[in-house]
Amino acid sequence: MVVFNQYLTFLNDLATVDGMSQPPAIEVSGLTKRFGEVQALSGVDLAVEPGTVYGLLGPNGAGKTTTVRVLTTIIRPDAGIARVLGIDVTKDPQRVRQSIGLAGQYAAVDEVLTGRENLELVGQLTHQSRSVVTKRADELLERFGLSHAADRSLKTYSGGMRRRLDLAASLVHRPPVLFLDEPTTGLDPKSRNDLWDMIRELVADGTTLLLTTQYLEEADVLADRIAVIDRGTVIADGTAAELKAQMGATVLEISFVDARGADAALATIASVVPGAETDGAVVRAPVYDGAKTAMEVLRAIDAAGLDVGGLTVREPSLDDVFLTLTGHRAEEIDPRPDDSDVAPAAAPGGAQ
């Protein structure tokens, strides 16, 4: 590992000597933004290496969308620095716009136009020649499985098709940096999986991607690095593995008849799993080797003669990340009315 790191340093030095050193593709520091009463961003810092996928994970109102809106030049921050490919978004927004694509939770497409017309419109507005636009539209419709619906009005599209077209529209001008703001919020599991596959394919060719999501699973599946954002600041930052190591690979939930039962059992469980906490009638414990620890916990409970209502082993959810990192649950504050899309539960179904 040491040798490998030295090799990396060597590579970087080499790149610097050649004048090819890459600044982070996306660089944000001390970003603040206030909407009236609500402090949407209170000092966001992050850096995204070129060619990587960065997941911005947080609940509604945490500041994810606001961060993306600043980086895509839609709004100006109150303070702080935001750069895309080294270009300051407030100083030279027009140059930033040439290098970015944006797709979001609102599917910003024209309902009346056909799929093809939507893509061609974006192509024209990014100043590409007609022949290039026509070819690119065909290519994208094919790639996103929309060829059969290319000449139908979007009114006939399903939610998943609309999102796919929205994603395609953000790629018409081949932007090296892509922003996806909650690309799968509100989609059914099948459409979500389809979209994940498409996003993975897309980043395989070197596009830098900043993705916001409320789903830990989504960040886990897609992102190289994840930043957890809460109340307008980044509270944790690392690879999915690092974050999971912090909160346990799985979560063990032991439910009791009532809160008193849970309180009584806490000491017993904590002797096996030190991080255990009560939450009402439930004791929750982060564990690293699911089944084995679960058995130990059960044995300890049995030995103590306690009554167990149920036992669940599940993947950690966004809520668990928040409980671990902040000691509070993922709260929902709405800085903007259109930020209020409430999504279905984040965690995949727990195994009994």
Next chain:
Amino acid sequence: MTAPEASIAVTVPRTAAASPSIEATGSKLSWAVKDTLALAKRNLLHYTRVPQLLVFTFIQPIMFVLLFRYVFGGSIAVPGGYVNYLMPGIFGQTVVFGATSTAIGLAEDLGGGIIERFRSLPMVRMSVLAGRTGADVVRNTGVVIVMFIVGFAVGFRPHGGVPRIVLGAALVLAFAFALSWVMALVGLKVANGEAAQAVAFPLMFPLTFASSVFVRVDTMPGWLQGFAAHQPVTVVVNAARGLMLGPEASAQLRAVGTFTTSTTSYVLQSVAWIAAILAIFVPLAVRQFNKS
């Protein structure tokens, strides 16, 4: 573990190649024109695909023609015949009512999120507004042509000669263009299409009805005449009327006190109104768009 190496190898050429491909074609002005045309085309496609918009655009003015020509018209006495008096008014009324659609269209775009995408594209921002008002000029031209044909069918016989008739129509269309910018500002300030309509209607209603559009201003009570005779809809409609109907008819209208000034004066006043409205509302709308 190969990601860092890949990033060095792949992203350098990509970022370098991205900008020139976009910067390659055209100057800022030609971009502005192209962006405006692309968006105007998009807005016009809406008119051809949404039946409600077509009804609002064409059927409503036709009903007004029939209503005033055959229902109310018989009791309105005007020298030269009411249908000749009515039709230039109808052109004015149609474009004034139609201007509301600029506000509704923009408000709906803002609510729908597509403007969010436009703002993230390297397009010329003002073309969102110019594409909207430009499309409305095209739509209004179509409506005026159709209304001219409808008018001819119900007995409209202007004697101004083709150049003056065309000039009269052009004046109405230029006024409509100026109004679109007022309505663009309304559309940018309100939350949705319904709200845009709610704000626009109370503005447009008195401007249309307390005017020379359907009736003679000189038959109104004195306190109303002060407003009705000088407000821009009357000025523009009378200018178009004078041009389209010809000098003889204008002289007759002036003799009975329906025209308070010469056609030339109405035309010059119209141009002044159009210029003033544009000078005030174009910057206001652009500023509001950049702000919101």
